[in-house]
Amino acid sequence: MRYLEITVPTSRRETVLDVLDDEGIEYVVTDEATGSETTDAAVVRLPLPTRAVEPVLDRLADAGLEDARVVVIDAQTVVSKQFDELLDEYSHGGTRGERTSRQVLRTKADEFTPSMTIYLVMLLISAVVATAGLLSDSPAVVVGSMVIAPLLGPALAASVGIVTGDDELRTTGFRYQTIGIVVVIVASIGLATLARLGGFEPGGVDIVVVAELEERVSPNLLSVAVALGAGVAGILSLTRGFSEAIVGVMIAAALIPPAAAVGITTAWGMYGAALGALVLVVVNVLSINFAALVTLWVAGYRPQGLFDVPPTRKPTYTYGVVFGVALLLLAAPLAGVTLVEFQATQLTSTANDAVDEALAEPDHADLERESVEVTLDDDYPLRSIDRVVVTVSGTSPGESPGLADRIRTVLETTTDDPVIVEVQYVVAEESGPDTNVATTSVADEQYQKAASHEIDQPVP
Incomplete structure (x- = not known):
């Protein structure tokens, strides 16, 4: 009331x-x-x-x-x-149910957009926290960076301005979004560069093995769903009186960590991974604005007066088409990543069955399956399946002839691409009457279609 x-x-x-x-x-x-x-x-x-x-x-x-x-x-x-x-x-x-009036909606969108000085300071703090959280692989710290990011107002102001015919609010929303993303990326590049110069390299030179980073440098279509949900939830929070703070965290989750990932991978010179994270940032920005715009229009928000609707309908449709087309174009590589991940999951299941079937044969009866892992290459952001790594254990040292070839033959029926199968042997030896100790002796077999070779190497 x-x-x-x-x-x-x-x-x-x-x-x-x-x-x-x-x-x-x-x-x-x-x-x-x-x-x-x-x-x-x-x-x-x-x-x-x-x-x-x-x-x-x-x-x-x-x-x-x-x-x-x-x-x-x-x-x-x-x-x-x-x-x-x-x-x-x-x-x-x-x-x-409550429906916020158009006049109040404009005021609320403006209220959630802080002054530029406060906005920049809070974003700098958020960028520092997000970068630190990603480098240290700490989900709790990354979540903290989302909580303090003041992105709700700017993320929704542009759409509110478009639908209600408020040019000033629309311009402010787009300007704040652009400046905010740039600030987070630049700040994260600076902090990540200092971390690298200081010798802080978690996971080795390949920084993207950090779990919090890996999921953001090679994004899939689920990321689009998250951002679309954030846009819809953001508008509902303004128009229906839901908790704006919680929705603000959701919007920040779609923007702050990916932007920080762009800075970190750029500082490490991994430009392919940086491109993947940047695509995710742009896709999320487009998704939030597109979802917010459509939700507002469907909810019946229009400018005042009958004669104001047609002029505003045209720019609303124009922005909607631009957002939608750009989103579809950028979602194409994300669809490719999603397909590769699906193939990897399917290949993992097939490899498990193939390994179990091979180990059931008399020649390999003394071996047990420890793990099966499908690894992807490092060609970010559009990665592909690199190899299948099978780890088996047994009490007899040395290779088990034909095991990798047997597994590869089964896997090739599920994919058109050459499959590399790497078999690692973990040998257990008795060091005393009651104690078993895993030794460091490993024999690897690698097979590729139309070619094969064997490698012996110690466990690192």
Whole structure:
């Protein structure tokens, strides 16, 4: 519920009252002075259902009262039979859920967009925390960076501005989003460069083996679903009164860690991985804006007045098409990554069955399967299957002839590409009457279609 205070010149008081009387709205009118001794202003106070605020204000504007001063206040409860009838009238068949008016929506989107100075400072802190969390492979620290990132307002202001015809709000939203992403990337490059110069290289030179980084430098289509959900949830939080703080974390989750991943991989000179993370950032920005724009339009938000709808419909459709086409183009490589991951999962299942089948043969009866892993190459962001690594254990040292070839033959029936199978042997020896110790002797076999070779090497 809302409580409105409308201030108009005394000469226009009757116009306001006529509109309210037509709507069946109860009100209180007082005459008050406005900075001089003359009483030349009328103040009309009235309670309204949340759903009624927008249509009532639009009717007043259509009556020529665009210059009226309107204050909208949240009301806890209203005890009035006439108000209950008005509430039923605007409940649309029994649905009394709140729908924020267009005027309040603009104000809320603007309120969630902080001043540029605060915005930059908070983003710098968020970038530092996110970079540290990714480098240390700490999910808790990465989540902390999302909590403090003030991205809810800028991420939604552009879409609200487009749909409601507020050019200033739209421009502000796009400007804040662009500046924010650039700031996070630049800050993460600086911090990651310092970390590298200081010798902090988790996981070795290949920095992307860090789990928190790996999932962001080679993104799949599920990332698009997350960002689309964030955009829809963000608009619902503004229009339906849900928790904006929680939704803000969701939006930050789609933007801050990938942007920090761009900086880290750039500092490490892994430009293919940096490109993958950058694609994820751009896709997420487009997804959030596209989802927010569509949700607002479907929810019925339009600029004021009948004649304002067609001019605003055109830019709304234009932005929607641009967002949608760009999203489809950038989602193509993500679809490729998703396909490779699906193939890897399928190949892992097939390899497990092939290994179990091979080890069931008499020649390999003394061996047991320890693990089967399908590894991908390092050609980020569009990776492909590199090899199948099978680890078996037994009590007899040396290779088991034909095992890798047997596994490879089965796997080639599931893929058109050459399959490299690497078999690692872990040999267990007794060091005492009651103790078994795994030795460091390993024999590897690697087979590729139309070629094969054997490698013997110690366990690192």
